[in-house]
Amino acid sequence: MTLLADLVQTLINGILQAGVYAAAAVGLSLIFGVSGILNAAHGELVMLGAFATYWLVSAAGVDPFLTLPISFALLFALGYLLQYFILNRTLGSPLLLSLLVTFGISLILVNTALRLWSADYRLVRIAYFERSLILGPFIIPLSRLVACAVGVGMVVGLTGLLQRTHLGRMIRATAQDWEMARLLGVSHRMIYAVTFGLGAGISGVAGSLIAFYAPVEPYMGLTYTLFAFSVVVLGGLGYIPGVVWGGLALGIAQALTETYLESGLSLLVAFFLLYLILRFMPAGIMGKGRLE
């Protein structure tokens, strides 16, 4: 019986992690799908969101939930400006150029963060989150439950926005054929900037959610860039709802590794899974991604 209980608890841990992974990755998928930019600074946006929450909670005493919209607004503005003034200049160039420019941006962001806040690990203390739901033999930490729910909520919200609103239609039209969209009066440069802003804002909130339960430090970005790549590729590159499936696959695979192998191997499993999927199921586990 404890064997089964262990397995269920492991799956619960994996699913709780999956929601946050989906939220941390969906921005990467959105930006790649719309403007064809592979954003190497993606994890740094997550890191900045985490720091926004850390400082707002610990220095200004803001309620953690209130930091989420602030984090979104700050990162939206940063993303909008980055795309509008810098990344729009790479349109029509090979993939390598945007990869390189975003890598340069990630260097600037990481080292500015190090300069300002040092490499210390920082933990947000939130009294009312330090509790857990106890369901029989299973433990569900409240902070992780909230993070997972908000994360999945954002992915659902983004999908709704793309499907049902005027802005969403403009974004989808630009993604399909920017010249045609432009002929119909949609400025592709503005749409790319809004898209990057949305992706950055959601990544920032994902970072804030991570700050609810994990330490915050300037170097955390690279790990989340790689996790986001994994999730997006597992779910299918360019297929936005795929991030939920990708997040589940990554979260559960890591949780199983931590329980049944050893925790030091969870990154190895994550990255090797990514490689295998790329090689053998390039359209993702649901087979709905864009093929190259």
Add this chain to the structure above:
Amino acid sequence: MRFLSLGPGEVAALLLLLLLLLFPAAAGAYQIRLATVIFMWAALAGSWNLLAGYAGAVDLGPVVYYGVGAFATAALMLRAHLPFLVSLVLAGGVAMVIAYAVGTPTLRLRGAYFAIGTLALAESAKQLALAWDRLTGIPLTGGSAGVSLPLSAGYLLFYYVMLALASLVTAAALWLGRSKFGYGLRAIGENDRLAEASGVNIHRLKRRVYVGSALLIAWTGGTAGYWLSYINASDFFGAGLTFQMVVMVLLGGLGTPFGPPLGALFLTLAAEILGTRFVYHYLIAIGVLIVAVSLFMPAGLAGVGRLLRSRRAGVQP
């Protein structure tokens, strides 16, 4: 004798090589050490350029072979008690075998998928190297503690080995610029479907370059490991090394034989002058530089020379 018909650039490079061979006689220990670092980066960046600059495949995991080279050389020296140069040559063989096995499936990926896949492979390799001793019980990487090598026989050996590696890589790039093999590669880089349709065996060509550049990177890693006399998996498999290779190539000029050494020279000197005094400011400045060069000078430092020459000749670039 088309092989011996050298252009002005190649003659200048040979003269420079001659000067560099004599350089240690005139220089102090510090200058020799600095020059060795520059050669090391020229060899690494140049090796990356062979695949990315000519075949257009953006490999974000070359650091795998740097680490393999360093740990294989160390293991052969420490466990088999072989001399350094013998260990280095054998470690190159190990890297080639791994590169052949890894490259065969991986090189089927294209564009962004190849970039992400190789980055994932490199991070997997790092985690595997960190866990190797615990997992297999065979002491090889020393886990997170790393491996110490015996103190080496003086810095001149490393100067000449690194110079030889940098020259070899540059010569390989020059050969790619004029051989049939090189034309095939550049056809792949420009349009791989078209190249395949024209009868270029794209997978075999790319795999040869991949394995060849893995060999050169492994030799450089093995030499660097013995030179530093301490290696650990986090550093020798770290993504930072890959990014530095990429940046040097793009600064110097992608797909040009002398671009990578120029980029290596420029960035190493910049790091030496600025990096020790302003650590974070230096990396922020490098970030700004990468963004600026990519946007305004996409052909790199080597491209500036070409631009000036074509201006003088009255040709629009």
